[in-house]
Amino acid sequence: MIALLNDLKENFKCTCGKVHSVPNIEIIFEENASQHIDDFFENATYLVDENTAKLVRTVPARTIQLEGSFRVLATMENVEKVMSQLRSDLFASVGSGSLTDIAKYAAHLAGKSFSCFPTAPSVDGYTSCVAAILVNGEKTTVQAVVPKKVVVDMTILSEAPIDLLRSGVGDIAAKVTARLDWMLSNLLIGEPICEFAWEQLRDELELVLDDSKRVLSRSKEAVLRLMNALLVSGLNITIVGNSRPASGSEHLISHTLEMYHEARNEIPPFHGLSVAMGTYITLKAYRVIFEDVRLKRTCLTNEERFHVLSDLFGEEKAKRFMSLYGRKIVPKQTDLDHVRRTLKPTYEKFLEKVESALETIGVEELFAQYDPEFIVKLILVSNTIRERCTVLDLLDQLCLLKDFARKVFEV
Numbered sequence: 001m002i003a004l005l006n007d008l009k010e011n012f013k014c015t016c017g018k019v020h021s022v023p024n025i026e027i028i029f030e031e032n033a034s035q036h037i038d039d040f041f042e043n044a045t046y047l048v049d050e051n052t053a054k055l056v057r058t059v060p061a062r063t064i065q066l067e068g069s070f071r072v073l074a075t076m077e078n079v080e081k082v083m084s085q086l087r088s089d090l091f092a093s094v095g096s097g098s099l100t101d102i103a104k105y106a107a108h109l110a111g112k113s114f115s116c117f118p119t120a121p122s123v124d125g126y127t128s129c130v131a132a133i134l135v136n137g138e139k140t141t142v143q144a145v146v147p148k149k150v151v152v153d154m155t156i157l158s159e160a161p162i163d164l165l166r167s168g169v170g171d172i173a174a175k176v177t178a179r180l181d182w183m184l185s186n187l188l189i190g191e192p193i194c195e196f197a198w199e200q201l202r203d204e205l206e207l208v209l210d211d212s213k214r215v216l217s218r219s220k221e222a223v224l225r226l227m228n229a230l231l232v233s234g235l236n237i238t239i240v241g242n243s244r245p246a247s248g249s250e251h252l253i254s255h256t257l258e259m260y261h262e263a264r265n266e267i268p269p270f271h272g273l274s275v276a277m278g279t280y281i282t283l284k285a286y287r288v289i290f291e292d293v294r295l296k297r298t299c300l301t302n303e304e305r306f307h308v309l310s311d312l313f314g315e316e317k318a319k320r321f322m323s324l325y326g327r328k329i330v331p332k333q334t335d336l337d338h339v340r341r342t343l344k345p346t347y348e349k350f351l352e353k354v355e356s357a358l359e360t361i362g363v364e365e366l367f368a369q370y371d372p373e374f375i376v377k378l379i380l381v382s383n384t385i386r387e388r389c390t391v392l393d394l395l396d397q398l399c400l401l402k403d404f405a406r407k408v409f410e411v
Contacts, residue, residue, distance in 0.1 A: 016194040020239045025127060026149045027231065029224075033153040034117075037094070040151045041115055044092040047082055047103045052094045052119055062087050066099070070267050074101040075134040082106045089113060090148070096164055097123035097271055101131035104144040114145040118152060120160035121168040121215075121227040122272055126150055127234030130243055132255070132271070137263055137317065139255040139385070146238055150231065158223045162216065165223070166361040167272025169212045172229050173357045174250045174275045175205055176350040177282040177391075181248030183343055185389035188331040197236035197245035204229050209353040212360045249285070249382065249390035253278030256382040260312055273366055280363050281379060283354060284411045285391045288404060290340055290347060293411050299399040300380060308377045309384065325384040334397065367409075379405035 014020050033040065034055050046056045046063045049072045053065050064085045066072045074097075082091075083106045091110075093103035094117045107114035108131075118126050125131065131144040179198055185191040208215075208229045214222035236245040243251075254274040261268035268274060287293060302322065309318035367375065380401065383392040395401040404411070 014194060014196050016192060016196065018194070020194075020196065020241075023127075023129075023146045023235070023238050025147055025235070027127075028149065028151045029154065030151065031154060033151050034156050037117060037151070040117070040149065041090060041092040043088050044090040044115065045086050045088045047091065047093045047095070047099055047106075049095055049099060052099070055094050055117070055119075066102070072098050072102070073134065073262065073267070074098040074105075074132060075262075076136070078102050079106045079109070079133060083110050086110055086112060090115060092116060094119065096120040096160075097125055097167075100125050101133060101144070104147070105131040105133055105142055107145040108143060112145070113148050115147050115149040115151075118150065118227070119156050120164035121157050121223055121230055122160070122164040122270065123167070123171050124230040124233035124237070124246055127231050128237040128243070128246075129241070130237060134259070134262055137259065137313075138320075139259050139262075141243060152227060154220050154224055154227075157227055158218045158220050163270055163273065165215055165218070166276075167270040168226050168230060169208075169215055169272070169357055169361050170276030170279065170363075171272035172205065172208055172226060172233065173354045174248070174279045175201060175233055175246055176346070176354050177250045177279050177286075178244070178246050178248035179346060180286060180343055181282070181388075181390040182244050183346070184339065184391055184394065187339055187342060188334060188394065189329045189389050191389060194240050194245070197240055200236060201229065201232050201245075204232065206350070206353065209350070209357045212357040216360065244388075248282065248388070249392045250275055250278030250282045252382045252386055252388065252390065252392070253281055253378060256312075256378055256385055259385075260378075263313055269366065273361075276358055276361060276363050277366050278382075279354065280358055280367075281408055282391060283351065284408050285395055285404065286343075286347060287411050288395065288400060289336065289391065290344065295400045295403040295407065297399040298402045300396065300402045304402075305381060305384065308381050312377060312381065321381070321384040324387060328387050328393065329389065330393075331389075331397065334394065339394075372409075375408070376405045379408060 011021050048065050064082050090113045091103050091107040092115045093099045104114045129146050130141050186193040208226050211222045215226050233246050237243050257274045258268040
């Protein structure tokens with residue numbers, strides 16, 4: 001799969017009409033690479049946490065270790081902390097999603113190069129040009145440095161904590177709902193869409209979803225396939241230039257959930273697990289559209305929306321989110337029959353596969369940790385935190401979002 005992207009020219013004219021640039025990333029798969037990690041990253045400053053520090057014991061003078069009671073979060077405070085300790089022109093993260101986001105954003109701000117040594121197949125951020133950083137209490141997608149090199153040790157990946165393996169399955173399953181939302185936005189508001197990214201990922205994605213049980217049983221073959229798909233998904237983001245190929249309403253739900261916890265100084269679920277919850281909800285929203293589920297048409301007023309946002313995040317942030325929500329492009333009219341015809345092949349091909357993968361990683365157990373009323377609030381306001389058009393906006397426009405939030409587990 002990676003070979004397909006490596007075969008592309010540095011710049012190529014896409015069917016979407018744009019000229020895309022393919023980053024020059026060296027991706028190395030090597031068994032036992034962790035035993036001589038410094039051979040891959042010459043004179044690098046390493047970013048590690050308590051769990052990954054043992055992999056770079058040979059270079060303590062060039063190692064920055066972030067402490068966390070459970071795990072390190074990708075906050076602006078941590079970005080600034082590691083920037084002040086950079087000792088070389090190359091910054092290399094040794095860890096999973098949060099450490100990678102911290103390192104590549106710090107490298108971007110400091111004008112340094114970045115490489116990474118993933119320790120879990122948990123996210124697609126290893127090869128992407130963006131990072132998700134908590135800035136002033138708000139989850140923000142920022143421009144970051146594309147890695148020069150990604151070094152993958154399959155033994156390390158297959159031995160990752162089980163929740164990080166579950167997270168990887170959750171993050172890759174989200175590419176289906178992200179695709180549906182991008183297609184929907186193209187139909188509703190004319191947002192440009194690029195078929196290249198989906199074509200690169202589609203077939204491999206189908207195989208990964210079918211193989212999700214073997215990922216959790218730590219099959220190296222299945223874990224390799226998952227990691228390949230995640231790396232390609234991240235590359236798609238970099239080539240297209242934004243996160244649209246990989247992120248839709250499921251990520252808006254995830255970011256809202258993560259911000260809720262972080263605002264209370266709580267550790268949120270791993271990103272891929274909160275994304276899995278968002279994917280579950282998004283699939284239910286599409287079921288409403290495709291199966292004409294009977295819901296009560298009751299519009300959510302701006303006063304109600306602001307009240308929920310204030311309850312979750314306080315009035316100051318609620319005002320900012322409402323301002324952003326007010327800038328959204330609203331479709332003038334919606335031809336639901338046309339929407340169904342266009343999205344139906346993708347929806348029908350992947351629905352059962354995604355549902356099965358979510359069941360495999362125990363998505364219902366994730367929801368069981370929350371009060372049902374909180375899930376209602378989460379659904380009502382997740383479409384306010386970005387200007388991105390998704391199926392949540394369609395339900396909102398149709399005055400179905402309010403009743404959908406109440407009945408999401410019955411749909």
